[in-house]
Amino acid sequence: MTKLLHNLPIEDLNKENDYLGVIDKANLIQTILESNTEQFHEIKMFALYGEWGSGKSTLMKYLEQNLKDDFNTFFFDTWQFEKDDNLPQTMLEFLLKKSEDLGEKISGDILKFAEKLFRGLGESVKIKVPLYPQGPSVDINPSEFVKEFEKENISFYEALESFKTEFLRWEDDITKKKPQKYNIIFIDDLDRCEPENVLNLLSAIKLFFTYGEKTIFFFGVDKKAVQQAIQTKYKDVVKSEEYLEKIFDISFSMPEHDNVLKLVSTYFDDRSVEGERLNEKIADFFKQLQFTNPRRLKKVLNKYLLLANASENLHHNHKYAKYIGEIFTEESYGNYFETILSLYLITVKEFYPELFKTLFDFKLKEKYLREVVFKIDNQPISNKWGSVRQSLESSCYKTEIKKSFLKRFSTT
Template identity: 25%
Template sequence: MKSIESNLKSTESYTSEKKILPMWFNAWKYEREDSLTTVSLLKTVGYAMASHPRFDTLSKTIFRGLTIVSKDMMQHIAMDVVSKQNSGDDEAIEQKMDYLNKMYRDSVYYEGLDKIKQEMYAIRQEDPECRVVIFIDDLDRCSPAKALEILESIKLFLDIEGFVFVIGLSHKTVTQLISHEYKATGVRGEDYIKKIIQIPIRIPSWSKDSIIDLITSSIAPKLNSDYTKFLCQNSVMVARVVDYNPRQLKRFINNVIIAFETFASKKDSPEIQFNEIFLFKILKSEWPEFYSEFIHNKDFREIVKWMIAKPKDLRKYFKYLKTLTEEHPTEQKNRRISLLHALSTRTNGRIADAQIDILSDFDNDTWIFLDNVKDVLYGIQNWKIVDNVMDVVEEFTYELPIGANKSKAEPKITQTSS
């Protein structure tokens, strides 16, 4: 969406002729406001139009239309009605009621929208290319009630030519919440969205290769060099851990950097390597049960170390992992468990069924990854310290710009919604 805005601002219609007015409405910022989203949206539009050579007059109309009669005024008039003592009071009250009715007629909920429509029509009569483009991103970050309120607000503009909305949303998430909200009436979210969005553009999902390219070409050059080597060497597994999602990738990297910097900045803190934190973050994110067992069980760590070398005792197991199969994932897991039972004999019963079950989730790529990082994994001197640092990472979500230097990184605790 930023790219669309950038393209708009580079056109002659924007730079010299001022025909296009782009603006952003960050819906989730108004999540906790008591006022209706329609009011917040119109205020955003009005402020953006103010002092604009083509839309300033329309801005004033919008703000007049946002006039809201307070409860105090209503109560005051009501008290006048109740306490009136003579006919003179009737005339005063009638004047107040007439004024009150005029305010309501001019508000956006009555004739105000028609006035906005008429003024926009007049502007476009002079120049049909004049448009107001409103960007609304991350709609699915809002609560279901607020997301629906925003969509209902957009509907007010659907018959006003010249207003264009560019909406960023998760199609699946929003259609589901609409269907749920209108379940009693039988309205389907898919049908609802089709009536609002005229030109849907589905952005392709990020692939493994595109995430790896993002890491090596865009992110790594902006990071402190102390962080980049391990990140680039293990970009394939990092891409997998973040589920090929660029936003999750940013959060993942920020969390690791903050954890390392928070710990390293403490006076007299034991020496710990960034690669160790990064590796443990990968393990804990992708295989939490394995991570827990690995941290707390020395025998299990030794068994995994032995398996990384791909011993002959497990050649059938590793051969199966390399074999392409169309088996259902459940069947694959059961097959792996069966082949891993050789571990019980080889370790004289030191490995439990629960540990075999954990290892049965590993595929060939996992073992390749563990082989690549074995020097870091088994070079850790104090497992407990690294585990404590990881607890700090998991406690909060950090939103920091990628590329923050390690000496300047400061945690910013934010609330996130899924």
């Protein structure tokens, strides 16, 4: 029986289960990173852009494993810790905990200074917007930090310099005790976090952690989500695209997923249907709908598989059989139209509920039918058949459903 595919990152990615086609991209990024370590004292912030569900986590997990010979690797899942009050502080504690054999003195000192610096970071971070083409820059307003140091015998600048010193000590300590001379910290699931947490973490890393000389940060980023976070906080003060360009030194993009045949073939075999292969016909159907996001597609196909497995256990005269229809299953042929219709309805129901309501809005359909009949009645008899065909082609199905459906997918 075909197994359901989970939506978690693929831990043991290989050519057999690389449904998203990311291995080639990952290998290229790996080569670039391994070949440019001497640049890391200046270039620290890397971004991997890709929409939600495009496979960023899978690609970064693959890189994490493959880079272990040359890098000390860390994988920080921001969403797992988002409930914490201070995400930058949590990330630092995570790094220290994962660093084996670090002296307690280093951990205590760096955490002491970091706690003071990160507290209230969100209020102090400012965006400078110089004249084009320099673009915006990240800066801080030290006056916002004063209250954190009023009762201490240390100034903000002293704390900042102390943090820099302790972070460099941490770098030296971990790289001296291991054969790897560089650190790479993967930051995942930023697109799942609240806007304030996204900006606080990005700002803290850019402002405080990039003083190191042997550590780089590799972010998996849904560009639209981060842009929305920036716009939520800064409105029209700064262009989100320019902000991201300033934050990240180098960016990569996930490969396009127009070819979904390998993923579809996990659920549908290549049996012949109307002179074509079933898996190819199904893949082309989703491609025509522009519905190729891997995570969303897996969710639709998993739900279809549940129906198909249930169908195999029902007799044709079973009272529930009529609700599933004659769809293709692993063991039997079905009606191709009913199969496609089932996939279509699952897709709309899962991701476009408002459109799903339109599909079954019979009053709306009656309205369009009346308009079609009215147009036909006002045509000469010789033109009526052509009017029927033309009217139906431009009626609710094509105009209100198909075009709307395609339009929504093209903007997702």
